[in-house]
Amino acid sequence: SSIRDPLLFKTRPPLPIGMWRLLRRPLRSLHEGLLGGAQARDDVELAPVDEAVRVDEGAACAGGASVQVVRKRWCEHLAAAGLLLGVSVPTLVIAAVVCGEWQNFPAQRGWLILGFGFYIAAALRALWSLFVQVCERMLYLRVELRRFVCPTLFEAVTDALAKESERLGLTCSWDQEATQEHDKLTGDMAVKLRFWSSQARSMRVCVTLGGEDGGVRGKLDLQVQFSPGEDVVCGRDSRVERREVLVLSTRTSSEHALKDKALLTKWFEQCYKTYTQPEEGIVKVHALQESSTDWMPEWKFERVKPCKSASGTGQSFFLERDALGKVLADARLWSKSALRVYMITGPPGVGKSEFTIWLAGKLRLPVYRLCLSSPKLTDDRLAQLLSQTAVTHDSVLVQVDEFQGTMTRWLAGSTSSGCLGGITPGGFCECLQGSTAMGRGVVVLTGTTETSAEQARQMFPAVFRRIHCVAELSWMTLDDIRCYFRQFLMRFVSGCSTEEWDTWEAAFLQKTGPWASRPISVDMLKQFFMRQITESSCIGLGDFTSPAGASSDNMPTEFKVHDERRPDFFRLICDHGQAELFLNEYAPVHVQVVPAVRAC
Numbered sequence: 178s179s180i181r182d183p184l185l186f187k188t189r190p191p192l193p194i195g196m197w198r199l200l201r202r203p204l205r206s207l208h209e210g211l212l213g214g215a216q217a218r219d220d221v222e223l224a225p226v227d228e229a230v231r232v233d234e235g236a237a238c239a240g241g242a243s244v245q246v247v248r249k250r251w252c253e254h255l256a257a258a259g260l261l262l263g264v265s266v267p268t269l270v271i272a273a274v275v276c277g278e279w280q281n282f283p284a285q286r287g288w289l290i291l292g293f294g295f296y297i298a299a300a301l302r303a304l305w306s307l308f309v310q311v312c313e314r315m316l317y318l319r320v321e322l323r324r325f326v327c328p329t330l331f332e333a334v335t336d337a338l339a340k341e342s343e344r345l346g347l348t349c350s351w352d353q354e355a356t357q358e359h360d361k362l363t364g365d366m367a368v369k370l371r372f373w374s375s376q377a378r379s380m381r382v383c384v385t386l387g388g389e390d391g392g393v394r395g396k397l398d399l400q401v402q403f404s405p406g407e408d409v410v411c412g413r414d415s416r417v418e419r420r421e422v423l424v425l426s427t428r429t430s431s432e433h434a435l436k437d438k439a440l441l442t443k444w445f446e447q448c449y450k451t452y453t454q455p456e457e458g459i460v461k462v463h464a465l466q467e468s469s470t471d472w473m474p475e476w477k478f479e480r481v482k483p484c485k486s487a488s489g490t491g492q493s494f495f496l497e498r499d500a501l502g503k504v505l506a507d508a509r510l511w512s513k514s515a516l517r518v519y520m521i522t523g524p525p526g527v528g529k530s531e532f533t534i535w536l537a538g539k540l541r542l543p544v545y546r547l548c549l550s551s552p553k554l555t556d557d558r559l560a561q562l563l564s565q566t567a568v569t570h571d572s573v574l575v576q577v578d579e580f581q582g583t584m585t586r587w588l589a590g591s592t593s594s595g596c597l598g599g600i601t602p603g604g605f606c607e608c609l610q611g612s613t614a615m616g617r618g619v620v621v622l623t624g625t626t627e628t629s630a631e632q633a634r635q636m637f638p639a640v641f642r643r644i645h646c647v648a649e650l651s652w653m654t655l656d657d658i659r660c661y662f663r664q665f666l667m668r669f670v671s672g673c674s675t676e677e678w679d680t681w682e683a684a685f686l687q688k689t690g691p692w693a694s695r696p697i698s699v700d701m702l703k704q705f706f707m708r709q710i711t712e713s714s715c716i717g718l719g720d721f722t723s724p725a726g727a728s729s730d731n732m733p734t735e736f737k738v739h740d741e742r743r744p745d746f747f748r749l750i751c752d753h754g755q756a757e758l759f760l761n762e763y764a765p766v767h768v769q770v771v772p773a774v775r776a777c
Contacts, residue, residue: 260308264304264305264308267304268301268304271300271301316428316429316430316431316434317426317427317428317429318426318427318428318429318434318437318438318441319424319425319426320424320425320426320441321422321423321424322334322422322423322424322425323420323421323422324406324418324419324420324421324422325418325420329449329452329453329569330445330448330449331421331423332452333445333448333449333451333452333453334423334445334448335372335373335403335423336448336452337448337451337452338372338380338382338401339372339373341382342372342380343372352374352375352376352378353370353371353372353374354370354371354373354374354375355368355369355370355371356368356369356370356371357369373403373405373421374405375405375419376405377402377403377404377405378402378403379400379401379402379403380401381398381399381400381401382398382399382401383396383397383398383399384396384397384399384440384441384444386440386443386444386447394440394443395436395437395440397427397437397440397441397444398427398428399425399426399427400425400426400427401423401424401425402423402424402425402426403421403422403423403424404421404422404423404424405419405421406419406420406421406422407419407420425441427441453569453570453571454541455541455542455543458483458484458538459481459482459483459484459538460481460482460483460484460534460537460538460542460543460544461478461480461481461482461543461544462478462479462480462481462482462534462543462544462546463476463477463478463479463543463544463545463546464476464477464479464545464546465477465547465562473558473561474558474562475567476545476562476567476568476569479546482534482544484534484535484538485531485534485535485538487664489664490664490665490667490668491665491667491668491669492668493668494661494664494665495531495535496528496653496657496660496661496664496699498528498532498650498657500648500649500650500651501521501532501648501650503646503648504519504521504536504646504648505536505539507519507645507646508536508539508540508619509539509540512540512542512572512617512618512619513572513617514617515616515617516609516610516614516615516616516617516618516619516620517618517619517620517645517646518609518619518620518622518643518644518645519619519620519621519622519644519645519646519647519648520580520621520622520623520624520628520629520644520646520647520648521533521621521622521623521624521648521649521650522623522624522625522626522628522629522647522648522649522650523625523626523649523650523651524625524626524650524651524652524696524698525625525698525700526698526699526700526701527650527651527652527653527698527699527700528650528698528699528700529623529624529650530576530578530623531699532650533574533576533621533623536574536619536621537574537619540574540619542570542572542573542574542618542619543570543573543574544573544574544575544576545568545573545574545575545576546576546578547562547575547576547577547578548577548578548579549577549580549582549583549599549600549605550579550582550583550586550599551599552599553599554599554600555599555600555604556600556601556603556604556605556607556608557604559600559604559605559608560604560607560608560613563575563608563613563614563615564613568615571617572617572618573615573618573619574618574619574620574621575615575618575619575620575621576621576623577620577621577622577623578623578624579623579624580622580623580624580628581624581625581627581628582624583600584624584627584628584633584637586599587601587602587636587637588633588636602637602639602640603639605640606639606640606643609640609643610643622644626649629641629647629649652696652697652698653697653698653699653702655686655693658685658686658692658697658702659682659686661699661702661703662681662682662685662686662702663678663682665702665703665706666706666750668735669710669719669735669736669737669738669746670737670738670743670746670747671737671740672740672743673743681747681750681751684747684751685750685751687753689753690753690756691753691756691757691760692756695760701760701763704759704763705756705759705760706750708759709749709750709752709755710736712749713738713745713746713749714736718738718739718742718745718746718749719736719737719738719739719742719746720736720737720739721734721735721736721737722734722735722736722737723735
């Protein structure tokens, strides 16, 4: 149960009502100051036992650091109450005597004021001075985290504290705030109860930091006070944000102050690394967003992309191409210590953007998507957007999509007398390799084949000199089509033997068929499979089944072909007539020709 009012406030002394009303507010403020700040009345005990709630050694908020939520100990309450009584009781006794004399002897009020006024004031002044000196001897280290000043660090620390409290089940009696946000793993909108709500609260935690040798580097007993602040309308989009403040304080001394500061800083850094580290199996995609047309765009989180793999099936399958092996090896070797720039070219639909997401998943990096074709994006703005203050992660993968449009604009601008605006080749080179370039990470330039044409290399040698590896994705080979055929359809068909798969693959890739006689991209093949699977669902070749153990009606369902209808399903997939009709309806691929320009 929370301690809202001491016994002093619940049992009124024999004082006049007016005098009681005058003393009630300063005594309440004194009580709140002694018991943990202005929000002491809203404190909630976190556990029904007296000792601290211990956590497992393996449970840590960040590598090498663990947090345990501690209940306020009864001895601290007893010491605070004793100190409060030691100051308040003499004050109340003197006030009661003066008030009694004032009421009982009206004729002596003037002498009472003249004779005892000075001594009463001097005694109270000395008593309160002694109390202040005792409080000043207690040395505290106090750190403030403001959401408006350092939003990422604020979210990291509050997230670490909230996860540990939720894990221990210590939020049953605390206020919660319902929010709706994207789930980090699925990307779907989900309703969540936010640990830090619109009400002020305080808690005690014990932070343990591990050393490099496996031992304990140090411990900190922290008093955490959360203040939600007021709602503030920010930006021209009129978004509402709170001025939330997190105050962490710990008792220290002049001999241990520097050590405690170093431990607290180290814990903050580990919380930040844990918070910004991407989740396993997903890639977070960020893009530029504008709150107003005349404001500087900012990086905002847009969506979550699932990581695909060569062992996946259906939509989770990724076709690994031999041409991309060198890019992956170079990125794994150098991207953690230097900035690496890669160019991926190829016809539309061969999987350039999909490779970027796959590479980010392999490197555990978030994707920052950038388009250089916007005329509002200048060289100065690009350098500012890629600076350390704008990018909230230590290392990122920057994807520059449709780079052939930027190259075409640069080639057209080199022959015109006027300036077309936007990013210039010199400004782009400065961001790739210059004083404003990122210290580490990956930049992937994707575009069609003419992006890396010989004529473009001759016109902009400085740009290509900063590109460390160029890979070209071409049309799918017969082996690629055969692999994609099996891995994609395996999600919808079960129980097929190896001989059966070989038979249907041979039927699908007949030399007289459309798939072996023309260029085929990954998108062409995937779109045709999805179309035929939809057709098989319409004619009743299978049913929708829920995943194993799913009981909710809104759980995602999967389509499975009946075992007895498997031959009909594969005949539908291998129908060459339907394939010819689909390929004729598929949007034709137009290859843009780079205009002939003479180098100056």
